[in-house]
Amino acid sequence: MSALICTVGLNPTPVALAVLTSTPIPNDVLLVCSTASQTVGDRLIDVIGALLPHTVFRTLQVGSGVSWRATYAAMADTMPDSPYRLDYTGGTTSMTMAAVKIHLEEHHSAVDGGASLRSYIDEQSGEQVYDSGTATAVDTAVLTIAVLASLHDVDVSLGAVLRTSDFVHVRDKQPAASFVEATRSAVQAQTITEQWTAAWSSIGLGEVFARLRPPPDAKKSTREGTFVELVSLAAAIASGCCDEIAFDVHASDDAQFDVIVRSGHRVVCIESKKGYLDARDDLGHRMNSALHVFGSAARVQIHVLANADKRPFLAAYDVEIDSWKRSMPELDRVHLIHTFSAPSSAGNRRIPASRSAMRQTDPRARGNESNADPFGAMIERLRLDLPAPSSAIGRGPALDRASPPPVQPVFGTVMIAIGGSPILTGLILDNETRTLQVVGPRQTVRRVTTGSAVELVDTENLSARAVWRAAWAKQPEAVLPTPSKKSAAAGLLRYAHESGAAIEHLLPRGVREFGNGSIASLNVPPRWQHLLTESERGRGAPGLPGPYQPYSGDQTYWQGTDSLIECDVLLDLAARWSDVDGVEVFVSTDIGMRAVAPVIITHHFAAFAVGSPFRGKDVKWPLARSLTAIQATVLNNRFGPSVRTWVAVTDRAQGTSDAGQRVKWNALWARLHVLSGIDENHAPIAPWTAADLDEDIARFLGSARPVRT
Numbered sequence: 001m002s003a004l005i006c007t008v009g010l011n012p013t014p015v016a017l018a019v020l021t022s023t024p025i026p027n028d029v030l031l032v033c034s035t036a037s038q039t040v041g042d043r044l045i046d047v048i049g050a051l052l053p054h055t056v057f058r059t060l061q062v063g064s065g066v067s068w069r070a071t072y073a074a075m076a077d078t079m080p081d082s083p084y085r086l087d088y089t090g091g092t093t094s095m096t097m098a099a100v101k102i103h104l105e106e107h108h109s110a111v112d113g114g115a116s117l118r119s120y121i122d123e124q125s126g127e128q129v130y131d132s133g134t135a136t137a138v139d140t141a142v143l144t145i146a147v148l149a150s151l152h153d154v155d156v157s158l159g160a161v162l163r164t165s166d167f168v169h170v171r172d173k174q175p176a177a178s179f180v181e182a183t184r185s186a187v188q189a190q191t192i193t194e195q196w197t198a199a200w201s202s203i204g205l206g207e208v209f210a211r212l213r214p215p216p217d218a219k220k221s222t223r224e225g226t227f228v229e230l231v232s233l234a235a236a237i238a239s240g241c242c243d244e245i246a247f248d249v250h251a252s253d254d255a256q257f258d259v260i261v262r263s264g265h266r267v268v269c270i271e272s273k274k275g276y277l278d279a280r281d282d283l284g285h286r287m288n289s290a291l292h293v294f295g296s297a298a299r300v301q302i303h304v305l306a307n308a309d310k311r312p313f314l315a316a317y318d319v320e321i322d323s324w325k326r327s328m329p330e331l332d333r334v335h336l337i338h339t340f341s342a343p344s345s346a347g348n349r350r351i352p353a354s355r356s357a358m359r360q361t362d363p364r365a366r367g368n369e370s371n372a373d374p375f376g377a378m379i380e381r382l383r384l385d386l387p388a389p390s391s392a393i394g395r396g397p398a399l400d401r402a403s404p405p406p407v408q409p410v411f412g413t414v415m416i417a418i419g420g421s422p423i424l425t426g427l428i429l430d431n432e433t434r435t436l437q438v439v440g441p442r443q444t445v446r447r448v449t450t451g452s453a454v455e456l457v458d459t460e461n462l463s464a465r466a467v468w469r470a471a472w473a474k475q476p477e478a479v480l481p482t483p484s485k486k487s488a489a490a491g492l493l494r495y496a497h498e499s500g501a502a503i504e505h506l507l508p509r510g511v512r513e514f515g516n517g518s519i520a521s522l523n524v525p526p527r528w529q530h531l532l533t534e535s536e537r538g539r540g541a542p543g544l545p546g547p548y549q550p551y552s553g554d555q556t557y558w559q560g561t562d563s564l565i566e567c568d569v570l571l572d573l574a575a576r577w578s579d580v581d582g583v584e585v586f587v588s589t590d591i592g593m594r595a596v597a598p599v600i601i602t603h604h605f606a607a608f609a610v611g612s613p614f615r616g617k618d619v620k621w622p623l624a625r626s627l628t629a630i631q632a633t634v635l636n637n638r639f640g641p642s643v644r645t646w647v648a649v650t651d652r653a654q655g656t657s658d659a660g661q662r663v664k665w666n667a668l669w670a671r672l673h674v675l676s677g678i679d680e681n682h683a684p685i686a687p688w689t690a691a692d693l694d695e696d697i698a699r700f701l702g703s704a705r706p707v708r709t
Helices: 013-021 038-051 068-075 093-106 111-117 145-151 173-189 194-202 206-212 220-239 279-294 308-327 329-333 353-361 374-385 422-431 442-448 464-474 486-499 528-533 567-578 621-642 651-656 659-676 690-701
Strands: 003-008 028-033 056-061 085-087 118-122 127-130 135-137 156-163 244-251 256-263 266-274 298-305 334-338 410-417 435-440 455-458 476-479 505-507 511-513 519-521 548-550 583-588 599-603 606-611 643-647
Touching: 003 013, 003 038, 003 093, 013 038, 013 085, 013 118, 013 127, 013 145, 028 038, 038 056, 038 145, 056 068, 068 093, 085 093, 093 111, 093 486, 111 118, 111 127, 111 486, 118 486, 145 156, 145 244, 145 256, 145 279, 156 206, 173 194, 173 220, 173 374, 194 206, 206 220, 220 244, 220 256, 220 266, 220 298, 220 374, 256 279, 266 279, 266 374, 279 298, 279 329, 279 334, 279 621, 298 329, 298 374, 308 329, 308 334, 329 334, 329 621, 334 374, 410 464, 410 486, 422 505, 422 528, 422 621, 435 442, 435 464, 435 486, 442 455, 455 464, 464 476, 464 486, 476 486, 528 548, 528 583, 528 599, 567 583, 567 599, 567 606, 567 690, 599 690, 606 621, 606 690, 621 643, 621 659, 643 659, 643 690
Parallel strands: 003 028, 003 085, 028 056, 085 118, 266 298, 298 334, 410 435, 410 476, 435 455, 606 643
Antiparallel strands: 118 127, 127 135, 156 244, 244 256, 256 266, 505 511, 511 519, 548 583, 583 599, 599 606
16 A cells, blocks of 8 residues: 655645655545644545545544644554655644654664655645655646635636647747737737737637637727736747636636636736726735635736826836835735836846836836837746746755764754744744754855854755755754754754754744753743844845834824725724833834735734725725735744734724624634634634724733723
8 A cells, every 4th residue: 555644734735736746646645634724634635536536535633733742642643554655745843843753753764764755845846855855846737727726615717718738839939929929019009900810810729819809899998908818818828838728717705817827736817907007905915816716836917008108107016016025025926017017138037126117217218118028028927937847955866874973962052944934043043042053055044043143054955855964964962843944844853863862842922842841931032123124035235124113102104095094093003002011013114015914013922913904985895805814924924823913993894894794704814813823812703893803912912901092
């Protein structure tokens, strides 16, 4: 029997890829789930089980997945007979630690310690990387846009679908080149031309074009909107990197996409617009929709074709979006391409939006649109977002297991690896009294540990094999895998298993678990001001502010009236909480950065982020939920489970809500609770009044409540 164990988190795609890529196809798959990811495991069985009918799937629930020791105890007696394969991509770090530790114990006598049987999915490179150092491309042959959406419990309706077999004529050089030039001419004319119509037929897609183009009697807005959507579709076809293209996609969760492009497991969701873009609202909303339906491998492109009079507005959008990305690199998955965009000169590099905007607003360039090539920019961006599989971290020849050197641990030393949660890394740097050895590529380690007294351990990458070898070279007395990239954690755990080094762990709320199982509270909480007010991308570089600034009642924030955010409500909240002992309050430096919650309240080891997207004549309920979800996702990606995100519901919004809205918001509240990673002190019903919100903030932070006047 061929058995496979997979740890399961909130993103089902890596687990699905691990199962589909396993060779031979496993007969038995055990999905190790936390309480939060049990529904994901059940969904995986429904979707992947239908694709692999001869494989037996089952789940094992291990509780919260917070303590690696508790997870180890839940798993220890349920593993199949060895040898078996383990993919530890999904789940919490604690789940990975427990699964890897058990696998090491049960494969101690195997070649190379069983490293060739342990793997993780590198979702960005599209490869399954083994602890032995080898890597193989993931198998995506049975994946479709519909299957990827189903994995995330979303059903999609596809208006039209093109697959690889439909692109036969596109591979012919002459018709493909003519198609690109005809599309460029149509874009310049801002209308469907006879030349473009003929070009669709020349690549064998004339019937598809005839079915999708608007009828002559359609409204002007419909004709213009569909034209841009067809240009986006043409760019996807011309990119030559697509396995599947869907046009006019509607999802069961009310999300809608004009064009979706898939290559393997990667997806680009395209929003096509004519003339107008509300960048502040659209970017966050589209990013959340893409992530919710297709997971973390999804990217978003917004294509805007406009008249010349919109050029200053689009140039301003470029500058604004670039400033957001410099503060929050997580936003780099969203790209705006418009009438005045151009591909990079090298043809394979991204043009920084600031440079593009400077060229567009440079007086010498005004009125000169000869460099503009939006269709070329669309094609280039698709090729960057849907790259061919590249060499994954850790690629190299497998090692035969050599005898480890004599164990001579250096007492008073503890080793960590970078690549995981920066907030956990910071906690260790600020609280460790022993000699701290930090593993990773030298330049990255230096950036992360600036100002801290640590011993740098340089490695080429953060693969399990590289970190394992680095650990044996230094022989620390203890390892602390919690803040590490999961592959690096596996390397530390292998060293600990072979050497007998202690395995330590960080628990929520600033609690440290030592190798003997005893626990102690950390003394120094996160440096919230440093984490929130410095740009992640610009650490150590002047002139790059972060997304937040400390709140002071003596200053004025967010000048003017925002079209969506209830600024007065949020500033009242900030003022109220700034008077609570031990609490620090931070406010966004740019209220228009919709993917950033406007207010963050911090206390010791936790933080609570608050937005209020309820302004306007009518409350945009789906947009409000979408922006709240993306704010939580962005903050969780950066800070891990220390931050919770919610909204301050205004009196007017309460008055216009109904029972159906409350059900949807309670579902989002439960979903965001899962992201927080903390089980205790959780109210099952979402706070809907200011008093309820204050109570829930205080409960999560473990602080006093503010005095309400």
